[in-house]
Structure formats: C-alpha cells, structure tokens
Amino acid sequence: MAESSEVKLLGTWWSPFAMRSRIALNIKHVNYAFVDENLLSKSELLLKSNSVHKKIPVLIHGDKPVCESLIIVQYIDDVWTSDPSILPSDPYDRATALFWAAYLDEKWFPALKGILFGQGEDAKKALVDQAVEALVLVEEAFGKCSKGKPFFGGDQIGYVDIAFGCFLAMIRVTEKFNDIKLLDQAKTPELVKWAERFCQHPAVNGVMPETEELAEYAEIAIVKMRDANPPKS
Amino acid sequence: MAGESVKLLGFWCSPYALRVKWALKLKGIEYEYVEEDLVNKSPQLLQYNPAYKKIPVLVHHGKPVVESLVILEYIDDTWKQNPILPEDPYERAVARFWAKFADDKCVPAMMGAFTKQGEEKEKAVKEAQENLKILESGLGEKSFFGGDKIGFVDIAVGWIGVWVRLTEEVAEVNLVDAKTMPLLNAWFERFPELPTIKECIPPWDKLLEHNRNFHKRLTAGST
Numbered sequence: 001m002a003e004s005s006e007v008k009l010l011g012t013w014w015s016p017f018a019m020r021s022r023i024a025l026n027i028k029h030v031n032y033a034f035v036d037e038n039l040l041s042k043s044e045l046l047l048k049s050n051s052v053h054k055k056i057p058v059l060i061h062g063d064k065p066v067c068e069s070l071i072i073v074q075y076i077d078d079v080w081t082s083d084p085s086i087l088p089s090d091p092y093d094r095a096t097a098l099f100w101a102a103y104l105d106e107k108w109f110p111a112l113k114g115i116l117f118g119q120g121e122d123a124k125k126a127l128v129d130q131a132v133e134a135l136v137l138v139e140e141a142f143g144k145c146s147k148g149k150p151f152f153g154g155d156q157i158g159y160v161d162i163a164f165g166c167f168l169a170m171i172r173v174t175e176k177f178n179d180i181k182l183l184d185q186a187k188t189p190e191l192v193k194w195a196e197r198f199c200q201h202p203a204v205n206g207v208m209p210e211t212e213e214l215a216e217y218a219e220i221a222i223v224k225m226r227d228a229n230p231p232k233s
Numbered sequence: 234m235a236g237e238s239v240k241l242l243g244f245w246c247s248p249y250a251l252r253v254k255w256a257l258k259l260k261g262i263e264y265e266y267v268e269e270d271l272v273n274k275s276p277q278l279l280q281y282n283p284a285y286k287k288i289p290v291l292v293h294h295g296k297p298v299v300e301s302l303v304i305l306e307y308i309d310d311t312w313k314q315n316p317i318l319p320e321d322p323y324e325r326a327v328a329r330f331w332a333k334f335a336d337d338k339c340v341p342a343m344m345g346a347f348t349k350q351g352e353e354k355e356k357a358v359k360e361a362q363e364n365l366k367i368l369e370s371g372l373g374e375k376s377f378f379g380g381d382k383i384g385f386v387d388i389a390v391g392w393i394g395v396w397v398r399l400t401e402e403v404a405e406v407n408l409v410d411a412k413t414m415p416l417l418n419a420w421f422e423r424f425p426e427l428p429t430i431k432e433c434i435p436p437w438d439k440l441l442e443h444n445r446n447f448h449k450r451l452t453a454g455s456t
C-alpha cells in the first residue's frame with residue numbers, strides 16, 4: 001500500500017487505544033480522517049472492517065483495514081519509514097519495547113479498569129496495590145529504555161511511550177474518583193515527570209482528552225456498568 | 234553463526250517453548266537448551282524474567298528476551314535467513330493479528346474445555362469451536378497461514394493442532410473435525426508432519442500421559 005493512499009482511523013475521542021494510533025500517525029505527520037464512532041450504534045464500515053472483533057480502533061489504509069491498537073502502531077512504523085522511528089532499530093531494544101507494551105496491556109490495564117469500574121473496597125484496594133507495584137517495574141523499565149533521555153523511546157516518543165501514555169487521562173480520572181495516587185511522586189518519580197513531558201508533546205497534545213471531559217464521560221459509563229452488573233450480596 | 238551464545242530456558246511440554254524451538258530450528262540456529270523445573274524455579278529464571286517468572290526465556294549474549302511472541306519477533310529481527318514474518322507491512326499486520334487472536338480467543342476457550350466441567354465445559358467447547366472457525370477464515374484455502382511455506386502464524390499457532398487433539402482425547406470433547414472445519418483440520422494434520430516441526434514435538438504418548446494426569450488432578454474430588 002503506497003504511503004500516499006487515503007488513511008482513515010475509526011475510533012472514539014475517549015479511547016486510549018484509538019489514541020495510540022492517532023499519536024503514531026501524528027508522529028509520522030500522516031494526514032488522516034478521524035471517524036468518531038458511536039459504539040452503541042456501530043457503523044457499517046466498522047462492522048465490515050473489523051468483522052472479527054467489531055471493535056475500535058481500526059486503521060483503514062486505502063481499502064485495507066488494520067486492527068488491534070499495538071499492531072496498528074507497528075504497521076504505521078513499517079509503512080511510514082521516515083524519522084522518527086517509533087520502534088527501536090536494535091533487535092534487543094525492540095524486543096524490550098514489545099515486551100513492556102504487552103505487559104501494560106495484559107497485566108496493568110486490567111487492574112486500572114478494575115479500579116475505575118469495579119465495586120467493592122477490598123477488591124479495589126488489591127487492584128490498586130497491584131497497579132502501583134506494576135508501575136514500579138515500569139519506572140525501572142523507563143530508566144533502562146530511556147538511557148537518561150526524556151522518553152522511553154529516547155529523544156523522541158516511541159512505542160512504549162505511546163503504549164503507556166495513552167492511559168494518562170484515564171489514570172487521572174481513576175485517581176480523582178478513588179482519591180488515590182497511581183503515579184506517585186514517592187514511588188515513581190521519573191514516570192511523574194515523564195507523564196508531563198508526554199502530555200505536552202505536539203503529537204499528543206491534540207488527542208489526549210481533557211481530564212474533566214473524560215471524568216464526565218466515565219461517570220456515565222460507570223453508572224451504566226453498575227446497573228448492568230449489580231454487586232452480588 | 235560462530236561465537237553466538239544462544240540459550241533457551243524451557244519446559245518439555247510447554248507449547249510456548251515449542252514455538253521458540255520451531256523458530257530456532259527453522260533458522261538453523263544452534264542453542265543450548267535448559268529444562269526448567271517449574272515447581273522449583275531456578276534463580277536464573279527468576280533473574281531473567283522477574284515480571285512473569287515464566288518460561289520460555291531466550292538468552293542471547295547474556296541478555297534475556299521473554300514472552301514467546303516477542304521472542305519470535307526478536308529471532309526474526311536478529312537472524313535474517315528464512316524469514317518468519319512477511320515483508321509486506323500489511324501482511325505483517327495480518328499475521329500479528331491472527332497470532333494474537335489465537336492466543337486471546339482460541340487458547341483460553343480450549344483451556345476451558347480441558348479444565349472445566351458440566352455447563353461451563355459445554356460453554357467453553359462452544360466458544361472454542363466458534364473461535365477456531367474464525368481462525369480457519371484466516372487460513373482460507375492456503376496450505377499454511379504463511380502461504381506455500383510456513384510463517385509467523387503457523388509457528389505461533391501450530392501447537393494448537395496438537396493440543397486440540399490432546400484436549401479432545403483427555404476431556405472427551407469434539408473441537409475440530411473434517412466436517413465442521415475442513416481447512417483447519419487439514420492444516421492441523423499437515424503442519425505437524427513437516428520434518429522440522431515434527432522433530433521438536435514431544436512424543437504423543439508422553440504428552441497424553443502428562444495431560445491425563447493433569448486432568449485427573451483437576452477433576453479429582455469433584456462430584
């Protein structure tokens with residue numbers, strides 16, 4: 001698929017996973033049309049482009065759909081080869097980046113989701129401990145990956161920055177609703193500083209939801225989920 | 234390559250270690266294999282994989298790479314002969330998609346069919362069949378997911394062919410057959426017969442015995 005073919009991204013303004021694709025496209029200065037999907041009434045295009053999962057994000061390049069947020073980011077890096085690279089060129093550094101992104105999705109994000117949407121104080125406390133513990137590992141990883149530079153990717157935002165940074169608005173909302181600190185100055189000072197740098201980056205600035213706006217949306221989503229899943233007595 | 238130091242920490246019947254063995258074999262990479270005791274994990278394993286404490290771990294020049302799909306990509310990035318992932322970016326994305334789909338959707342359902350009982354088991358069997366049918370659509374009429382030759386998805390997902398048969402035998406279920414999934418069924422038979430692939434698969438009897446014992450322990454004491 002030629003770099004110049006039309007690019008469309010199906011996502012939502014609030015989805016951290018859609019944000020990953022948007023940041024990656026912005027880093028590469030790719031012009032794209034953003035389609036803000038209504039997930040309660042999914043478009044024909046979405047249902048056709050991701051017939052397996054029927055989920056966003058979906059990147060449509062020309063007539064070819066690419067699904068799964070991290071796979072989309074790798075695809076963007078593979079197609080638009082101009083600098084900066086999103087994934088490191090060194091195989092070992094690449095493997096490290098792939099590992100941490102997968103870790104965040106498999107181990108860390110479920111805990112975050114559980115804290116934001118979950119019910120039951122004890123269960124939440126356990127998830128908070130789990131999430132904070134995981135972030136201490138991510139803080140260590142930041143030290144190793146960044147090698148003293150501002151981002152996991154070094155001088156520029158890279159794969160792990162994108163994979164993790166997309167959750168920052170959701171982290172802030174979760175902290176606010178539960179009166180907790182996940183990104184803690186005491187335990188993860190480097191990540192706290194990194195978070196600020198990440199949010200100010202031009203590729204991120206326009207696509208990170210405002211905390212207040214996301215909080216309003218999350219409140220509605222939480223109520224809906226609680227109505228659908230009342231706590232077991 | 235002379236002077237390469239490649240070590241694989243694995244477990245004899247781990248399908249995730251098997252993926253890595255296949256990739257290394259395909260590329261003709263010599264390596265030292267270390268059989269880990271998963272009940273008493275070695276200090277080496279805990280040091281190499283503090284986040285998950287699991288095998289497989291590939292150690293190259295003393296540096297550990299963990300998570301089997303990450304290891305496959307690392308192997309393909311490092312040793313350029315007999316490429317595993319396709320060259321075309323879109324085809325690469327498709328390959329990564331199917332490997333992830335199999336891990337996220339087919340494997341848990343298959344495990345459910347093996348570990349659960351009663352209604353939950355029936356539900357898991359149905360889910361496994363549905364997801365395997367979707368996986369079949371990724372294969373289509375091709376001989377292998379990689380086309381005429383095996384590729385990333387074959388190496389990542391090929392173990393499911395063997396483990397589906399183990400599950401069917403031990404848990405007494407039907408997951409994949411020539412009638413319901415002719416294309417996938419044919420690939421389940423074709424892939425393990427390739428010499429490079431066959432050599433690495435543990436003997437069927439050993440696998441069956443191990444899984445029968447595991448199943449017995451899981452279902453022991455249930456009514």
